[in-house]
Structures are given as C-alpha cells and as structure tokens.
Amino acid sequence: MSIEIANVGKRFGGFVALDNVSVSIPAGQLTALLGPSGGGKSTLLRIIAGLERADTGRVEIDGVDATSLPPQKRNVGFVFQHYAAFKHLSVRRNVAFGLEIRKRPKAEIRTRVDELLALVHLEQFADRLPSQLSGGQRQRMALARALAVEPTVLLLDEPFGALDAKVRKELRDWLRRLHDEVHVTTVFVTHDQEEALEVSDEIVVINEGRVEQIGPPDELYDRPANDFVMRFLGPVTQLGDHLVRPHDLQIHTGDGQPAAAPGRVTRITRVGFEIRVEVTTATGQVVTVTLTRNEFLALGLHDNALVHLTVAPNSPTTIATSPDHRSSVSPSLAASH
Numbered sequence: 001m002s003i004e005i006a007n008v009g010k011r012f013g014g015f016v017a018l019d020n021v022s023v024s025i026p027a028g029q030l031t032a033l034l035g036p037s038g039g040g041k042s043t044l045l046r047i048i049a050g051l052e053r054a055d056t057g058r059v060e061i062d063g064v065d066a067t068s069l070p071p072q073k074r075n076v077g078f079v080f081q082h083y084a085a086f087k088h089l090s091v092r093r094n095v096a097f098g099l100e101i102r103k104r105p106k107a108e109i110r111t112r113v114d115e116l117l118a119l120v121h122l123e124q125f126a127d128r129l130p131s132q133l134s135g136g137q138r139q140r141m142a143l144a145r146a147l148a149v150e151p152t153v154l155l156l157d158e159p160f161g162a163l164d165a166k167v168r169k170e171l172r173d174w175l176r177r178l179h180d181e182v183h184v185t186t187v188f189v190t191h192d193q194e195e196a197l198e199v200s201d202e203i204v205v206i207n208e209g210r211v212e213q214i215g216p217p218d219e220l221y222d223r224p225a226n227d228f229v230m231r232f233l234g235p236v237t238q239l240g241d242h243l244v245r246p247h248d249l250q251i252h253t254g255d256g257q258p259a260a261a262p263g264r265v266t267r268i269t270r271v272g273f274e275i276r277v278e279v280t281t282a283t284g285q286v287v288t289v290t291l292t293r294n295e296f297l298a299l300g301l302h303d304n305a306l307v308h309l310t311v312a313p314n315s316p317t318t319i320a321t322s323p324d325h326r327s328s329v330s331p332s333l334a335a336s337h
C-alpha cells in the first residue's frame, strides 16, 4: 500500500521538527528514513503511524486520507528500538496477541502463528518467555507480532539500534529477505548509512526537518544532490573546492598530468585492508586518498614523495560550501555509537 506525505509540518513549541515535508512511498517497497539524530525521522514515522498529529499537510495511506485517523484505524504495524513484549506470555502468545484481541478462531490463530514463527525462524522457541531470548530473537518476535494482524504498512523505528554490530548485520540481511517474501510496504528509521544503503529500495535523507534527497541507494551514492548527502553517505575529502570520496582520487607519481593537483605525501597510514595516504597540495590543502594495498605497492609511495592528484572519471563530487558542522562526525563513526 502506498503512502503519500504531502507538505507535512510539525512544531514542538517554537522548534520546527518537520518543515513542509513531501514524500511518496510506493507500495511494496522497503524505504529507509536516514539522517542524523534529531533530524525528524522518528517524528515523520510517528505521523505516518498516527501516534503524532501533523500541524499542516496530509498523510494518505493506500489512497485514503489518514491525516486524522487514529492509529488503530490505519492498519499499520510498528516495532520500536526497545520493544516491549508481554513478559509473562510465551513467544507464541506474544505473537498471537493481536489476533486474540480480534477474537479470531483458535485454529486460525494457531496456523497463522506457526507460519509467522517459521518466517522469523523462532519455531523452536515458541514456548519460551521473552526474557529467555537473545536481543536479536526478541526483535524477530516483535516483527512477527507486528506482522500477525496483516498490516498494510510496517513501520520500524531503529528496530536493531540497541543490538551489537554483528547481530544488527544479521538482522538487516534477514529483514531484506523477509521483505522479499512478504512484500509489505515497510518504512524504517535509521541513522546508519550503511544499513540504509544495504537494505533499502529507496532512501529518504532527512536533516533538520527537511528532505535533502530521495532515491535508490545507488543514485544517492553516485549522484548526491548536495554536500550534506555526499558527506552523510560516506567518507569525503576536499580537493580544491570539490568534495570527493577518498577512494575516487588517483595518485600519479610521474610528470605530465596537466589537470592534476601537485602535492607531497605527508602521511601514510595502514587501516586494515586499505592504505590511507595524506597528500598536502601546493596550496596547503590536506587531502586524504585511500588505496588498496596493491595500488599502494604499485605506486611505490613514501613520505615526502612528489605526486599529482586527479579525480577518477565519473566519480561523484559536489561543490563544498562552508564546512558543514552538521556532519563533521564521519557517518561511519557516528553509526558505530
């Protein structure tokens, strides 16, 4: 079921949390709301869920104006970061809960819950209590519970946020596979650009209450609309007045590079599988280039070597406006917190 968000605005006192936001979410897709903390992602998700009312604008779910509908009339399922399970009920009963309060026949409930437990790979844990599950298993139970009532829309607010990196990664692969099987229109909030790039069909980048760009992961990565998106989706360095990704820079050791920027190698650092080379250009700019180990060895680089830098053909670049305080923390660092 598609979701249309048109010109939605939301204030908390004098603070503008959402500023005239419009987004079309096509049916059956997995869409990420991505952006830094405090940008308005959760507020937008809560407005879609009906847990928060927009001050202005309109929300349509499956062509129906849902702007003033209460959450229970929207047929949405949601899962939050710290999922509250019924502690005294078994996994099976937790998943069955929504069906039981809808007074569905017992046999139907049993079949449906069995299907769902199989879908989230929790069959063997059906009779355990939530406290006897791992964090990742609990989140899968939460997803099964949200899916039980066959929502037309599934909303996930940092569903894997509280889990460790390895489990997060497993769950995000699993969410992608689950979505490919079930095809329910899904919107999930994340501040982790890798999670968004890896899992989603489409990404909505939200910052300071505004949409910066909407598009499939490749498009955002290869054609960032602006500085902010460029910085937020991956590491960047500046050469002249352009922002560019450190792995899209080429280092030349010979002469005869007319369009290249000359400089000297001022630092070489090995970081796992890549080599980070810092080049200080003739204008005093410090530029970071990342190379694979083989590229590095082929160039025979050493401290103080005279080199020239070029941007690899067809690489995304944006014009750097003033240094961006909003994204001064590298997203990969921010994401690991």
Ligand SMILES: Nc1ncnc2c1ncn2[C@@H]1O[C@H](COP(=O)(O)OP(=O)(O)OP(=O)(O)O)[C@@H](O)[C@H]1O
Pocket: 012, 015, 017, 035, 036, 037, 038, 039, 040, 041, 042, 043, 044, 189, 191
């Ligand atoms: N009920 C509220 N009352 C006052 N301010 C609020 C309320 N809910 C959210 N805000 C503010 O609105 C802004 C957007 O919050 P929101 O939770 O949507 O951001 P977010 O992008 O989801 O961030 P995070 O990733 O940290 O959850 C924040 O500055 C937040 O403090």
